[in-house]
Amino acid sequence: MNDQKQEDLKPRRFAPLHSSTAPLQVNKSTPPLKGVVFDVDGTLCEPQNYMFSEMRSALEIPKSVDILDHIHSLPEKEQQIAQEKIQAIERRAMLVQKPQAGLLELMEYLTERGVRKGICTRNFDTPVNHLLTNFMPSQLFDPIITRAFRPPKPDPAGILHIAKNWALDDGGNSLIMVGDSIDDMTAGYRAGAATVLLVNEQNAHLARHEHTDLCITRLDELVSILEEGFVGQVDRSEKNPETKQMATEALQDF
Template structure:
């Protein structure tokens, strides 16, 4: 795994990549247990998407995908935006940062969220990477794809998320990692803080982090 450079020798940030569920929108802790129940997955250590991919028949895989789709549909209708979302999107747009989304969700909830909660003019994203792109998080591949398409180094990107999948993906790609803390992910800073460059409580805190990094990069 590559290690992100410290702030003293960090490049300026040119692009930000956001997770969606629990990051752009408020956490919905019921969603993943509901998905596991829908597909009959009791073992918490097994990844939901891998479990479906490894099913022996296409009929089983289709049925499982339909099951998690129903859960995602309900979650979509209950989405609420994170505090600081609009302020941050406005800042990033005004200062010409590239914005992208990397999620293990499908495109419909992403489009719904972006159109409903981010004002027109602030809601343009360069890339939206869903679980259709494989391998998805926690692998670095979606982030490396974005950096390649933007013609920048991954160290000039910031990965913002609320899960270990987000932090592992960002760290292994070489991005700056930002953990949006909540009431269910405190174990990350306790057990895996080496994956996190910046823990935050509100999305608007990213503005100060960007300004600090970019000041330091010019020294």
């Protein structure tokens, strides 16, 4: 196995954000964190998974069919009608959005430490703006990648677009993607970013997925992790049972 392959299999690391924290030094294996990209539904706000069954019912498609893939496969005029159907469901759901536990604590910490924040979501812009206006009016997220950007997650294009916007020359390698779905984990992994799963009862199986680097149960758990230096608990292979056990420990509350 060559050196690059061995490096890829190591747990992801970032240097501590607190300059006086010494356990990890900034070097090739512990680079500085340049930004964090967030999903929206189920990540910045509590999950509203009932929307997906309502959307599939409105579009008359089974659970096995991806909603956006289906819409994009339709003739152009039918695409607009389908988009309006699912947007109506999202507009109703946004009126009962609830912020995730630890949301403001994490965002204020990232702002204090000068860490850029971006959004990459499969939602359309209205629910995203509603969330930001009502729960984080003073927080800057830029750029914000919504459903209008194609291709959507799990394609890494949205995250790579954010990295390019931030003038990063290493793709997503200096970023963390925080989300709650396999689309988030896979998009982040394929972009080269470290991935953090906000774990819940529905997505707990993803803690053991090869695309998941670390698990948290509430957003502000990331504060101490980033302060002391990010170290992924799951390596980039399927061959390390110890790191999988570490990921499983994050699920003890469920």
